[in-house]
Amino acid sequence: MTIAAGNWSPLTPMPGMDDSEFERWASLLEKRTGVVVPLARKAFLVTSVRGRMRETGRASFEEYFSELHRGADGAIEWTTLVDRLTVHETHFFRHPPSMDLIANDWLRCLPEKTKQAALHAWSVGCSSGEEAYTLAMVLDRHLTATTAAKVYFGVTATDVSxxxxxxxxxxxxxxxxxxxIPIQYRERYCELVDGDSxxxxxALRKRVGFASFNLLDAARAPLKRLDLIFCQNVLIYFARDRRRELLATFANLLKPGGLLVLGSGEVTNFAHASLRRVDNRNVLAFLRNS
Ligand SMILES: C[S@@+](CC[C@H](N)C(=O)[O-])C[C@H]1O[C@@H](n2cnc3c(N)ncnc32)[C@H](O)[C@@H]1O
Known part of the structure; x- marks a missing residue:
């Protein structure tokens, strides 16, 4: 993309963003990702857009906005900007009760024939992969512990960033x-590279496949008959109706007996004819009916 540098210099003051300009940018983000930025978080959006404008020598919100709508260059620039406009905080074993539920309740009760047929999990909005690797560690460790046969499993990890x-x-x-990472997993699945990393x-990396995928396309997801869908700290950024639509899509992508694990704030009063709530007060999870 040609950089609209014009008379811009690093000392050029950045323009202010009034509320109607903010609405335009917030609507663009919601239309393209589902993520809602309320007016209370205007500073976050303005700082992120301005940061990218500074990096690329753009001085006007209006021009930058138009450029984002222009052809292949606009689409490429959007892939960079969307990373700045979304929150990527994540951790290994971020919500231990969810992992306990998967390991101690769900996996233990899975029929032996299901385990032997290979398990497929989806880490939805996986950010930089900590959640997907946590799932892979838990699945690997507990499937090996509970089954004599060699069990195949895979984790698909998707994000827009x-x-x-x-x-x-x-x-x-x-x-x-x-x-x-708890010590028993650390010893088995992590290798020190140097003092810093x-x-x-x-072996575990081979079990996890990363792919760029926009959740707004979930109804056309190239995934089906999943055993486990794990979606935490993602839907909280979406509008209520969109959350419910996505949850209905997740329900359809699960196998009978499959498990949907959500973050505790992800949805309230949700019910779906194909899902039953798992009785666990620390985890918001649903099982697909047989
Ligand atoms: C706060 S992180 C959560 C990471 C992880 N699930 C966890 O709980 O630790 C939210 C992630 O959702 C991703 N995201 C937001 N909108 C998305 C969309 N429409 N499609 C796919 N990923 C999206 C963001 O890029 C970000 O990496």
């Missing part, structure tokens, strides 16, 4: 993050 997906694919994380073991 290309930089976050690249981190996930590399499986390389700052050393201090290893503290988030560690890597997820190759």
């Amino acid at each position: 290309l930089p976050a997906l690249a981190v996930g694919r590399a499986g390389l994380y700052p050393r201090q993050k290893i503290e988030e 560690f890597r997820i073991s190759e």
Whole structure:
């Protein structure tokens, strides 16, 4: 894309964004990703857009907005901007009760023939991969422990942020993050690279596939008959109606007996004819009816 530098210099003051301009940018983000930025978080949106404008020498919100709608260059620029406009905070074992539910309740009760047929999990809005690797560690460790036969499983990890997906694919994380991983998993699945970083073991990395995928296309997801859908800290950014539509889509993508695990704030008073709520007060989860 040609950079609209004009008379811009690093000292050019950045324009202010009035509320109607903010609405235009917030609507664009919602239309393209489902993520809602309320007026109370205007500063976050303005800082993110301005940051990218500074980097690329753009000085006008209006011009930048138009450029984003212009052909292939606009689409490429959007892939960078969307990463700045979305929140990527994530951790290994971010919500331990969810992992306990998967390991101690769900996996233990799965019929042996299901386990032997290969399990497929989806980490929805996986950010830089910590959640997907956590799922892979839990599945690997507990499937090996509970089944004599060699069990195949795979985790598909999807997000709209290309930089976050690249981190996930590399499986390389700052050393201090290893503290988030319980010791019994650390020893088995993590390798220290140097004083600053560690890597997820190759065997586990092979179980996790990362792909760019926009949740707004969930109804056309190239995934089906999933055993486990894990979606935490993603739908909270979406409008209520959109959350419910997505949950109905998730229900259709699950196999009978499949498990949907959500973050506790992801939805309230949700019910679906194909799903029954799992009786666990620490985890918001649903099982697909047989
Ligand atoms: C706060 S992170 C949550 C990461 C992880 N699930 C966790 O709980 O630790 C939210 C992620 O959702 C992703 N996201 C937001 N809108 C999305 C969309 N429409 N499609 C796919 N991913 C999306 C963001 O890029 C971000 O990485």
